[in-house]
Amino acid sequence: MSAPQPTTLSDRIQQIPRHYVYLLLAGVVVWQLLFPIRLPITPSVPTRGVYDAVAAVPDDKLIIITTDWDASTQAETGPQTQAVIHACFQNHKKFVIMNLQPPMGVKLAQDLAQEAAAEYGAVYGVDYANWGYKYGYENVLMAMAKNIPNAIGDDFYGKPVGELPLMQGVEDIHAIGLVVIVTGLSAMTEMWVGLIQGPYNTPLAAAYTAVMAPIYYPYLDSDQLKGMLVGAKGAAELEAMVDRPGKAVAIMNVQSWAHVLIIALILLGNLGYLFARGRGGERQP
Amino acid sequence: MNPDLYILWAAAIATLGVYTILYRENPISRLFEHIFVGLSAGYLIVATWTLNLEGKWWNPMIHDKKWYWIFAPIVGALFYFIYSRRLGWLARLIMGLFFGTAAGTFFRQFFPIYSPQIYACFKPLDYQAGMGLQGVIFELVLHNWIFVIILLTVMSYFFFSIPHEGRFGRNLGRSAVLGRWFLMIAFGAMFGNTVMARISLFIGRMQFLLKDWLGSLLPWLAGRGI
């Protein structure tokens, strides 16, 4: 049974066909991508925390960048990963990429790392490496804490990680100076906090999709996280800090007007609702 | 072979194929959904073998001749008895092992995760620095009071086992109502961030379609800084 046709102005305001809403959203996005109104981006305190955490890592320690994301969140986590990689290269810190779930993340991150490595003349296996996707969640972390080469096994290309030059002297978690969790999945942070950061005092920073970020503010407050990137906004801020404005900065230019549109639509719907209530009726479901 | 052009066009066609669902459910979007599920299943097998099993199981077992690793697939195969009514208990046996592991691991993680959270709740509420803290300024103390009040009222909202009757219960009820209001602020913040996240995903796809795909056909687009 189809919904009754809107008859009054308040009903029409509340029942704009969804295809028009989709077209409006698409139109705003395309307009801003083609003719952006560029506004300045100022790094926030949580984003500065991530950059400072990377810069503070001792030169003889590794950074682990966990890329627990896939193409579903790539628009946010891709630029976040890329910005963190740039921060590592610029601060001359060696890093490794790994991932506990989903498997796609390490391939996408490896493509980003290769692209950045070409810019800085970094060599795989010497300046950075990719440990690959490791199934096992907590079991991987518990094993890593005691013996990294045994826990990881082979790298992304099938070579035993112990044979990589940057893994010389890396035995257990004490060789790790920072873990940056880039993820769109919940529960990853709790694992790293509970099994690595808490017991071994390994510094932890994070980059989340904007959906998840509010949930992890308590971890910033308790200093369990040194810093946090919040979605594309955090990525844009870090891109600005490493002087590599990229996709995230472009996204934030568009984001502004998309948010204005969403707010306008919500207000419009509520306006119609108020008119209807004033007449003594409500919108038909 | 340089696959870049094929990748570009395949990605554009796939993206537009999925977007046809915005008009209405249609065979094209359904086809691409099935292709996606198939690729996902295939990639999961490839990644599990190449990044986990080959290095940690096959090579030690076959090349290093550590034959006891054969017990790993035998134990892992017990999961598959879930499909058998008669032998299903074997699957529950191995699941019990993993459930027990998960429980034990949670006990290990509990204090490292939550004790700093509990510790961080005890914020200085007296701005006269009587607690030995230097530079405790008024605004920070005000914020700390707000923090503690919100925390306590929100926690009181979750005390479902105490009825809101009697003097204590009624006060708890009022606190729970206040906690619910503060929760709505948190949910509003989460909603705002959710909108930002979802829109970002679409902007990311439009960046690809406009800059990478159409930009390869129209150089003007490629140079727009999209």
Added chain:
Amino acid sequence: MWFSRLLQRLFPPAPTPAALYLYLALAVVGSIVIIVALHRLLGPRGRRWLIAFVTFIAGLFFGLEYFYPVHGDPAKNFLTDWIEPVSVMLTVVGAFTVGLGIYSLLQVHGRNLAQRRPGWHNSLAFFLATFAMLVFGMWEHYLHLPQPPPEVVPWPKGIYEILFNGLFAPLQAATFSLLAFYIASAAYRAFRVRTGEAALMMAAAFIVMIGQVPVGAWLTSFIPADSPAAFFRLEMLGEWVLRWLNTPAQRGIIFGIAVGALAMSLRIWLSLERGTFFSEQS
């Protein structure tokens, strides 16, 4: 490490390839015998006890290793050296569960295809996609290309890149990007300020939404950043809502979840839980 030495003594590596295959075969046969014996000898009560025992020991091992006093340098107890090998073994065992989900998919789509149900061609596409990714994914892995890979690559690697970067990643990204439209439509249709709480939620949402984007900072950029009124700059206000209003509420939720998860973990560890996966009636 003493554990490795014990393992070497109890299960020494096979001396020759022929011995390896003999040991493997004996291990498989022996395991089947043990499983059949367990199935035949244990009744329902015995099975429940065995499952409860295995669950308890698994949880006890990891929990006890954490809580048992440590000594020496590096600090450890009698269980610490077992953590790494047991964890590695569990990751390998768990990796074999990949087939569970794959089997379900194969079953559903296989049935569609075999019985030529409506939409069977979609199931055919599923099988073709799975097979293609499997073949070319493995092929690409065993090419052992140099790092970084050359610009002109062998054709199997090219096909793999088309499947991964041309289809797999874009399809997933596009599917999830549809959420932008759905959230816009849903927010417009369903977000109605019917109560004070809804009004509060909407106000917080608007402040955060505008405060997180550059236009919010621009709108209130006329307020000097170092003045007392800087609090009312939208980006500061948004950050303040997240830092001082959202954080304690989220922490309250975290504590509630923590207590619930602890209770649930205890119930599972002690096999007190009933229902799907936990009892015979499933």
